[in-house]
Amino acid sequence: MYRENYINSLRAEMVAMVEKNLTPVAKQYGYSEVPLESTIKWRPMVLILGNYSSGKSTLINEFLGADIQAIGQAPTDDSFTIITYDDAADDDQEIQVTQERDGKFLLNDPDYPFEILKKHGQRFSAHFRLKKVNSPFLKNLALIDTPGMLDSITERDRGYDYQEVIGDLAQLADLVLVLFDPHKAGTVRESHTSLRETITTRTFEDRVLFVLNRIDECASLSDLLQVYGTLCWNLSQITGRKDIPSILLTYSSRAAKNSTNHDEDRGFLYNLENQRQKLKNSVLDAPRYRLDNLATFVETHAERLDHFLEAILSYRKRLRRFNIRFGVMGVVISLIAGTAAVFTGVSAGFLGGFYDPLAIGAGSVAACLCMVFWMFLPMKYFKSVFHRNYLKNIDRLISIETQTRKDSWQAVRELAYKYIKKTNGRFSLRNVKQQYTDVHQVFIEGTREIRKALNELSNLKFNETAPAEEPAGAEVIENSVQSQAPGHSTPTSVS
Ligand SMILES: Nc1nc2c(ncn2[C@@H]2O[C@H](COP(=O)(O)OP(=O)(O)OP(=O)(O)O)[C@@H](O)[C@H]2O)c(=O)[nH]1
Ligand SMILES: [Mg+2]
Structure with missing residues (x-):
């Protein structure tokens, strides 16, 4: 709690400084049409990008603790959804969507920082929405679910410039997750363009976190290694980085449990840590990233x-x-x-x-x-x-x-x-x-x-905001893995 309050008061201090000292100058000389603080005064944001069906919405539902976003095998969601906490809602209620607003509202309400997205036109506005959810996960941050990146679609088909939209959102976001899955490890055309041109120019390298999701669907450890190698190679080619960016390996235990590929030997998962919790902690740490980003924003x-x-x-x-x-x-x-x-x-x-x-x-x-x-x-x-x-x-x-x-x-x-x-x-x-x-x-x-203060914060323990429990379904897949692991005899089956 101390950490949270400390972060919030530092944040307020920075926003006030921008409002008082930078915005009047910025507006007077046409450096910015909107008050500079309008893009930073809202809560910290985590943008979730990735190939279609890479598991973005499944991950979000898991974080929230309820099925809020629609999921499915084919490209499912063609909207940008801002998912935020409902301050007026009752925490004791079952986790659910308590309020929904459309793009028009979201783009015009000065309380939100999305005015700069107005320029993307009506088709975008029709694919932009807000969901308020009473999940405690959202107390200090908002999530942005995005339409999956595709191979065939062109900007004209979408009716708005997708790359420009994610570029603007990446600029607003404090953390950007980029999800891949073993079926298309960095090979989707829109992901290529986004990583090569949009993300790299619109946000800082250290704000981007790469995730190889759905690893339970690899047929074996060597299959996983092959997929991982391909993704590393593709990423280094696309981003032009010589070092290999760190990639979190994760899967949804619940989705894995429901998956039909039970005949494959998933014993290799037993020896791998599902880095889901690490990912969750990084997302929950968005307020600290926000502080860092605010400092960079003010400096720039x-x-x-x-x-x-x-x-x-x-x-x-x-x-x-x-x-x-x-x-x-x-x-x-x-x-x-x-x-x-x-x-x-x-x-x-x-x-x-x-x-x-x-x-x-x-x-x-x-x-x-x-x-x-x-x-x-x-x-x-x-x-x-x-x-x-x-x-x-x-x-x-x-x-x-x-x-x-x-x-x-x-x-x-x-x-x-x-x-x-x-x-x-x-x-x-x-x-x-x-x-x-x-x-x-x-x-x-x-x-x-x-x-x-940021240096001090990195020494402060990050505790109650990151509950250590595994998501629902974790136990089942763990059991399943254990049952398949060599030398392990617990007789539990996934099906
Ligand atoms: N086996 C397995 N299946 C998963 C995992 N994560 C998601 N899925 C399944 O993959 C499919 C796609 O998941 P979504 O969460 O809808 O993916 P998405 O990235 O939101 O897809 P779009 O919104 O269409 O871009 C669903 O059928 C999920 O059940 C996972 O870790 N393991
Ligand atoms: Mg989705």
Whole structure:
């Protein structure tokens, strides 16, 4: 409980910091149309992706402790379902769906972070829904069940851009599970595209957990090893990683019990740990991932806004220097012109002498006219040259000495260009200076405390949130396995 409260209060602190220090700047300059915190203020989310029939919905039902999602051998579910806790529901009731809402509601309610998915259109909206369930498993997180990835279907068939949708969801999620099964170990076309292009660019490597599910369906240990090898090879080819990502090996004891393939020798399972509990613990640890992701979120956006403000501030300061230099130059030239006019007037005999009030007046008028001319012609011309030069070489406004700086500058370079072009440098230097100081403070110090807290958290025991009991049906498959294991004599049968 202490751990949970600690995580929740740190989370609230970070969201408040974003709301106060980053969002006003982000909205003012068009860095973000929606408040930055809108995507992070909701509960931690776990996105469950995978081939069709890889057991996503079965896994979710097992976590929830009730049959909430439809399951089946053929591609069963073509919807994205957000499954979340119903705070108003009674925990003592049987676990069930207590409320269902459609995509339209979900995409438009500002309490949820899904506004950014509106752009995927009506067909997507019709395949998006929310289920509230009174399962204690969901107290600190939400699950997202997704349509299985397929071989044949095209984006046009689905009616929306599937890869874009999972890309956006992966960006929102704190943990992404990618499920495979022995029948199609990494060979489904949509999974290929997702892993090669979408997931890798839209989330961080350490947020993705690979799972080889339904391993009870392997005919033998050597069959499992072959499947595992194929999956490793495919994953390293797709993701371009040289190291083999860790893959959890799991199966649903209940589904295995109901499976018809009883004639196969599943004795090998006896020597393998079903890593279901490990998987469950990782999912239950989503709130901690969320904290880590929040810290990364704040660091990333604070750094980008910092660079944006640094660039426009640098432009504004250079413009001020330009104005002072050319202003002084104009004054000097005007004084010279005024004096020259007096000289000419006196030597031509139009004016009585240098101290003649008429001469002083004429000199002043000449100087003023010269200044006006200077400001409206040469200075304006040089200013437009200055403006064009900086727009052409906008990278000169900021020093890009490291790759990280380069990357985050790239993310806001266009925005800075547009802003400078639009305003021509007519914005308040004082305001931008203040904003830069505030954002820089967040960038340098904002997440220091949170990072320290995260270190402490990794030493805190993760206890009551992760009940250690095996899912329903586990006993049966365990018994079945034991009965088939060499040298084991417990006479229990699966059928
Ligand atoms: N033997 C065995 N069968 C499983 C396991 N997990 C799921 N199944 C079965 O596999 C079939 C597909 O399971 P689902 O949970 O519907 O799979 P899904 O990934 O949600 O499928 P789609 O929603 O269609 O993409 C069902 O008949 C399940 O009973 C498992 O670990 N072992
Ligand atoms: Mg499903």
